[in-house]
Amino acid sequence: MSNKSIPAAPATVIEEPRNLQQATIYRILLAVSFVHLFNDSIQALIPAMFPVLKDNMLLSYAQIGWIAFALNLTSSVIQPIIGFAADRKPRPILLPLGMCCTFAGVFLLAFAGNYVLVILSVMLVGFGSAAFHPEGMRVAHMAAGQRKGLSQSIFQVGGNAGQSLGPLLMKWVFIPFGQMGALGFTVIAAAGIAIQAYVARWYREMLDAGYTFRKKSVSRSIDPARSKRILITTVILVFIVFVRSWYGASIGGYYAFYLMDKYGMTLDDAQIYIFMYLAAGAVGTFFGGPLADRFGRRNLILVSMIGTVPFALALPFVNQFWAAVLLIISGFVLLSSFSVTVIYAQMLYPGNIGTVSGLITGLAFGLGGIGSVVIGHLIDTTGIATVFVACGFLPLLGLLALLLPGDKKLEEWAAE
Structure with missing residues (x-):
């Protein structure tokens, strides 16, 4: 077969343009993972x-919740739309353009002098994130070769x-420098723009070489019962991610206030506890893929x-030491x-990488922003201690995972 009609592509691209990429391109995986780190x-x-x-604007907890909602709405809820469009027509240019939007948002945030400007700047950051995730997920899938689970762990x-x-x-930034500290993050956004331009060029070369995310269509009848089962499974999966995001929003957005209220901690010390929780979550994300391969x-x-339930329920009733331990676990x-959950959804909808990214890491995660608004209002009306006791019950809704099909059935659907 002649290669003359195929545009130049990296040496790892195989000769048959419609075949899937076989080699794992770690430089691209690491590049999009670093940009994912910058973005998040x-x-x-x-x-x-x-x-x-x-403190600066004398905001209520409810107003804080609305800022979180604005971020989640723009960064997450519109992701399925962008992902759906990307699955039908890939747009590598969205990668650097998204970071440009983030740059503008963080620059405005440093100088925002009122609540409306804060909301606007947060929405710009959100739009940049929404543009990045679906195409970033597709790049990670493209660069993975046959190691899809590993690529997903590296990306996430x-x-x-x-x-x-x-x-x-x-x-390190906002306590010593205040709101103006956000200006320093324009440097991170600028670095993200440069890396995304490099990744977008590789992405375009792969597409020009004939890479496709979709298998050739085969004419066959679709079993209505199976389609209904997949739809129900999708709803359950999205709801589980929503609940997980809601609990995460309670810790990330409000637990520092709880620590200051109950233990009299300084804001400086309270942030260390939130870091321990989120850092442990990042480690859990990396090991989750291999654990799922072993146990399903x-x-x-x-x-x-x-x-998570016993630790979440115990968290409001322990001392500072055990609070740190429970947060890490x-x-x-x-x-x-x-x-x-992302890999599970990708197996439900093979080839629709952008749509799945928007649905699971976008819509479901973004709906957790609604939780931030609700939690903020509840704290204003009932008190922060009562709210954190109630939040401990949220992970119990994960029992709905019992209704998800097992791995064997999932693999059967993905193979059809």
């Missing part, structure tokens, strides 16, 4: 700034590591939710299913 660390600076914004651990930096940003995806999702256990 910038997102993490929003909740990290909550105490500063609350970058994001969760970025999220874990939020509390440290509060400690459905089983891992179930255990990650139910296994619950963070690892709960977020061990982070990459697994």
